[in-house]
Amino acid sequence: MVVKQVTARRVWTTSLLSFSAMVAAIAFLPLFGSAHIDYSRAIAGQSPDAEILFGVRLPRVLLAALTGGALAAAGVLFQALLRETLATPYTLGVSSGASLGAVIAICLGGGRVWPASLLGAGLTLLLVMAIASESRRLSSFTLLMAGITLNSICMALILFFQNFAGFGQSFAIVRWLMGGIDAVPYGTLAWLSAVVLPSVIYLFWKSREWNLLSMGEDWAATRGVSTSTLILTGYLIGSLLTGAVTALTGPIGFVGLIVPHALRLSIGADHRLLIPSSFFLGAAFLTICDTLARTILAPAEIPVGVITAILGGPFFIWMLRSRSKLH
């Protein structure tokens, strides 16, 4: 396998291509749905096209794009951080914490699901940090152990609450855990963008350091990287990305695994290429999956997590097989 050299021109070209794919997805996918709409009528403010486009489909497509981009970028980050190609944004427990928060809110009633989910994600993050920082030097290994432990505890607590939930609540819990995209107010999209976009820019800025860290902590340290600080900031940023989107959409599997892997196979492992491309194509991928989710059985909707898993499962098996052939 020949791996091409990374140049500024190559980074610009791949980023521009993947950016175009994202823009095309955001521009055209709102046209698809159970009701036909016309862009010119919607832009002219004519009813009901304008209400459907700007009130329902566009915010939903934008949420799918932000979520897909954030999960794909977080996937790239956690795979580098843990030196594990099978790591996902959910490996270190933040999404389980978010899910636990949501499940508790559903059980208590009152409808405040996403703030509770965000709180759950934040508390899990703090707990993992506190456990992992027990040793003097924060390492990927301690982070992984703490994350996996918290993950298991949160999953057990979710089952505990679900066991005592009523029928309606239990259905709501299962539905939330499947993951799904809904239209949200533009204000929510604005704060989500304010979290996601600077985080991804930061990850891109640190690309060369992720390259070194993905070779190993000692490798990075002997080449001048302050690994402890980098792991800490990486974990915080990755958790922020994962927690913020999971609070709004629930856990959506496979995006953080499929997109980085497909890209690594085609453009290599350099994070200067991977991070922007993963973000843009992750956005495009989830937008397409969500469009399928709301159109295949229209007017009924399939949870988008089901679509990503159906597409992601076979891909995952193929990836494992090709990986075992390589090694």
Next chain:
Amino acid sequence: MIFRLQNVGMHYGPIEVLRGVTLSFDRSELAAIIGPNGAGKSTLLSIMAGMLPQHTGECRLDGKPLAKWPRKLFAQSVSVVPQLQSVEFPFSAEQVVLMGRMPFSDGMFESASDEAAVTHAMEITDTLQFRHRDFRTLSGGERQRVIVASALAQSPKALLLDEPTTFLDLEHQVSLYRLLRSLCGDGLLAISVTHDINLAAAYADRIIMLHNGTIVADGKPHEVIHNASIRKVFSTDVEIQQSQSGRPWIHYGG
């Protein structure tokens, strides 16, 4: 003096792996650290690489304690060839070598001088021909040479190598030590942990013999490699001959 170690010790939990090590190393020196498994060789190298700050005693680079060195500045002076480097992701051999230039740049991309340093490092380690190959598809020996190239691309004053010849064939074992010999002639300090005593005796200026975490011998090859020291440290009787250049040569016998 580049490195100075004063009464250095190290514990892994209750186990003492190194104690009372006092050493100094200077420029233009090729030193080999030998000793049986578990003698503390790799631990000593890791301490000098700044990877085990919890050690006791004092380790200084250019007169300054290692803990006081900013990581990046330290990496501009000292580079490390680890014992084993597994790679999970599809980096090319050239990308792996380019990582050695990280201590010298702040930008997103490598400069022309970085590219030149990488090409030179790959030329002298005979790795240029597979610069675009996926590192994971290279043989053990080819990988090891790429790792050496990455460490050399760091343009170090001191190069620390942990069993660098383990995966190398005979030709590349000899050419690596010849390369180190030549670089030391230009001012490099190279310290190599090795189990190949004959290779060390043939090329090193100095051999340090470790046993149970302490230094049992330190000097020129013929001062360190003799029947008594080998029997004491390795619990093995061997025949020691002299090469034409006067360096000791272990004959393992039948």
